[in-house]
Amino acid sequence: xxxRRTELLLVCSLFTSxxxxxxxxxxxxxxxxxxxxxxxxxxxxxxxxAPRVELGRALYFEKALSRSGTLSCNGCHDLARHGVDGExxxxxxxxxxxxxxxxxxxxxxxxxxxxxxxxxxTVEEQATGPILNPVEMGMPDAATVEATLAASAKYPGxxxxxxxxxxxxxxxxxxxxxxxxxxxTLLTPAxxxxxxxxxxxxxxxxELRGLGLFLELGCDxxxxxxxxxxxxxxxxxxxxxxxxxxxxxxxxxxxxxxxKVPGLRNxxxxxxxLHDGSIATLAEAVDLMVEHHAERRPLEADARxxxxxxxxxxSGPVDEFxxxx
Numbered sequence: 001x002x003x004r005r006t007e008l009l010l011v012c013s014l015f016t017s018x019x020x021x022x023x024x025x026x027x028x029x030x031x032x033x034x035x036x037x038x039x040x041x042x043x044x045x046x047x048x049x050a051p052r053v054e055l056g057r058a059l060y061f062e063k064a065l066s067r068s069g070t071l072s073c074n075g076c077h078d079l080a081r082h083g084v085d086g087e088x089x090x091x092x093x094x095x096x097x098x099x100x101x102x103x104x105x106x107x108x109x110x111x112x113x114x115x116x117x118x119x120x121x122t123v124e125e126q127a128t129g130p131i132l133n134p135v136e137m138g139m140p141d142a143a144t145v146e147a148t149l150a151a152s153a154k155y156p157g158x159x160x161x162x163x164x165x166x167x168x169x170x171x172x173x174x175x176x177x178x179x180x181x182x183x184x185t186l187l188t189p190a191x192x193x194x195x196x197x198x199x200x201x202x203x204x205x206x207e208l209r210g211l212g213l214f215l216e217l218g219c220d221x222x223x224x225x226x227x228x229x230x231x232x233x234x235x236x237x238x239x240x241x242x243x244x245x246x247x248x249x250x251x252x253x254x255x256x257x258x259x260k261v262p263g264l265r266n267x268x269x270x271x272x273x274l275h276d277g278s279i280a281t282l283a284e285a286v287d288l289m290v291e292h293h294a295e296r297r298p299l300e301a302d303a304r305x306x307x308x309x310x311x312x313x314x315s316g317p318v319d320e321f322x323x324x325x
Contacts, residue, residue, distance in 0.1 A: 025208035027200040034211060037220035038228060040193040041107070044185050052162040056182025059175055064148050065131050067138035068093040073130070073179065076102040080322035082269035082315070083186070088277025093138040099243065101277035106186045106318065107265045111230030116259045116275045117246045118233060124180030128172055142172035188266055188316030203313055210310025213303060217294040227263035228314060234261050236274070243275060268312040282308060
């Protein structure tokens with residue numbers, strides 16, 4: 001016969017187990033809620049011409065596209081580092097720094113526009129901007145870019161193969177089209193994608209709790225879609241900045257201090273954060289967003305840890321792209 005103490009211990013053990021069970025996140029319910037605003041990554045467009053992608057890959061790593069011959073797209077958007085350089089702002093060809101943080105090129109083509117202020121509509125248009133920017137890659141004009149590449153032993157043939165219908169395929173516009181084609185392959189599927197597609201085991205308990213908190217706080221109101229962001233322009237509440245933001249593009253006073261919402265794909269790997277790189281760690285960025293955008297007090301340590309665990313589950317492998325040099 002069990003003693004009264006033994007019976008009490010059994011009851012307590014059962015009660016504790018029941019509490020633990022009720023505390024477990026409901027993966028099915030979370031998935032259904034998440035799919036109201038989030039989506040798994042698409043696959044690479046099979047219609048992208050392979051010769052154009054290969055030319056774009058070569059150009060992405062081509063240092064001859066800078067005035068000094070020392071800086072490529074990969075210099076500021078390092079594919080081995082999830083598409084960033086880890087700097088608050090990036091040094092250009094002459095070591096002068098730009099005024100904004102260099103965002104990742106991974107998954108960027110999914111965004112509504114490019115650059116923090118959205119001044120380029122596509123990755124193809126964006127790709128030529130830094131090449132001619134006097135602080136960044138510093139090439140003086142399109143003719144210089146085209147002459148530099150035409151003098152190469154390999155590029156005339158690569159451009160001809162990539163743009164077979166063009167009478168004069170080696171142009172600055174086609175540089176952008178090729179780099180853009182390559183960037184459209186820079187997709188990083190992550191555990192969140194497996195979860196959204198139905199795999200209950202893709203996220204662990206902490207990551208599921210973090211997803212629940214992400215939804216509860218309303219983060220998916222801005223960080224939505226397949227890129228978990230990049231689809232809207234919003235003011236950065238609570239932070240004064242001398243940067244005019246999107247106002248410089250539109251001239252609309254309502255856009256002063258407004259920036260494109262960053263995508264959260266690979267966010268745990270792509271600090272520092274914000275348009276000016278002024279936030280060093282993801283934990284600090286989370287606290288700032290919770291306070292000023294979700295209008296909540298700072299999270300408790302365990303809740304923050306869960307949210308950070310979920311954000312880490314948005315990162316995918318990049319080795320395949322980093323080795324493509």
